[in-house]
Every structure is written in C-alpha cells, then in structure tokens.
Amino acid sequence: MSAVKAAAAHIDWTKLSTSLGLKTETVAALSAFRKRNEEARRVLSDLKEQKTAVDFAHYRKVLKNQAVIDEVERSFKAFKPTSYDVQAQIKSLETVEAKALERAKTTATKVEAELYDLEATLKNIETSRPIEELTVDDVLKSRPEIAEHVDAALAKSKWETKGYNDKFGYVTLF
Structure with a gap:
C-alpha cells in the first residue's frame, strides 16, 4: 500500500x-x-x-x-x-x-483507425507521380465528372469557363 x-x-x-x-x-x-x-x-x-x-x-x-x-x-x-x-x-x-476505461478504449480505437487512414494517405502521397508528369487523360480517368462537365459545355457551345477571366485575367493570342 x-x-x-x-x-x-x-x-x-x-x-x-x-x-x-x-x-x-x-x-x-x-x-x-x-x-x-x-x-x-x-x-x-x-x-x-x-x-x-x-x-x-x-x-x-x-x-x-x-x-x-x-x-x-x-x-x-x-x-x-x-x-x-x-x-x-x-x-x-x-x-x-x-x-x-470503455471511453478510453473507444477513443483509442478511433485514433488508431484515423492514424491508419492518415498513414495510407501519406503513403499514397509519397508514391504518387509528380504533377508535372500527369496528362489530361490521367486526370480524366481519375475524375470522370470533369469529362462529363466539359462534354456538356461543348454540347451547349460554351467555350469559356465561368470566372476564369476574373481569376486569371483575360488573355488573347491575337
């Protein structure tokens, strides 16, 4: 004692x-x-x-x-x-x-799961290709909704992206 x-x-x-x-x-x-x-x-x-x-x-x-x-x-x-x-x-x-003790075990389980997810994300980031090596096809393959959005804009004959000129400025090549 x-x-x-x-x-x-x-x-x-x-x-x-x-x-x-x-x-x-x-x-x-x-x-x-x-x-x-x-x-x-x-x-x-x-x-x-x-x-x-x-x-x-x-x-x-x-x-x-x-x-x-x-x-x-x-x-x-x-x-x-x-x-x-x-x-x-x-x-x-x-x-x-x-x-x-039950709350502590629950918290420990949640923290371990979150830590596992963060480690998987970190591993994914470390093993991914640099952005300079990505192609448009790679981006469209990973995010098919971008291709759908572009196809819909082209079908409506929209050639400008809303807000692009406000953010990046108006650039003409002629």
Whole structure:
C-alpha cells in the first residue's frame, strides 16, 4: 500500500490532463477528483495533528462536580468508533472507472483507425507521380465528372469557363 501512496504523491496532474488528449468532461472529472482528494488529505492531516488524549485529572481539579467527570470518563473509555460499509461507494467508483476505461478504449480505437487512414494517405502521397508528369487523360480517368462537365459545355457551345477571366485575367493570342 505504501507503494501506491508513493506513486499517488508523484502524479503530475497538469501533464496527465494535457498530454493524454483527454476530453473536456474527463479533464473536469479528473480535476474535481483531484480537489476532493487534496481536501480529504488536508482534513486527514489536520485531524492527525490534533491532540486526542483527555486529561481528566485536570478537569477533576478545576470542576467541583466529580460525578459528571466520572460519567464523561466512563463514556470516553467505552467509546468505540463505528465502521462504515463503503462497498456501495467502491462499487460506484468501479462503475465510473469501467465507463472511463470503455471511453478510453473507444477513443483509442478511433485514433488508431484515423492514424491508419492518415498513414495510407501519406503513403499514397509519397508514391504518387509528380504533377508535372500527369496528362489530361490521367486526370480524366481519375475524375470522370470533369469529362462529363466539359462534354456538356461543348454540347451547349460554351467555350469559356465561368470566372476564369476574373481569376486569371483575360488573355488573347491575337
């Protein structure tokens, strides 16, 4: 258990929330957990520092009613702290952890698929021919809708492309 405490003490919370690319809801839940954890640790350390011994002899000297002191001392010695069943909270934490793990696995699967697609695209870019080596036939083969558009324009006797002169300027060869 001391190894767990040592590991928990060395968590870099800022790096954890930024470097893993977590969703905003996960980061918010993580920071809320961190705040609750720090508050609980602070309260625990404050309680550990408090003095727990009661000096009944001092109260016997100061107070006249010894019966009250005897009754309080008996009650103090008979006191047994109650233990709480925390299994419900542990089960709740386990379900939250399971949901978080499921979301993380889903995100990891999506990232892996996207990475695979990006690698395939990069390989396609690296192995493609330079644009200087492409011919009109190659372009028409890869994008048949261009040929359809040109054929439709020629059938309507349209010899100019709309917006071409605006973008590239009017050039005449005569």
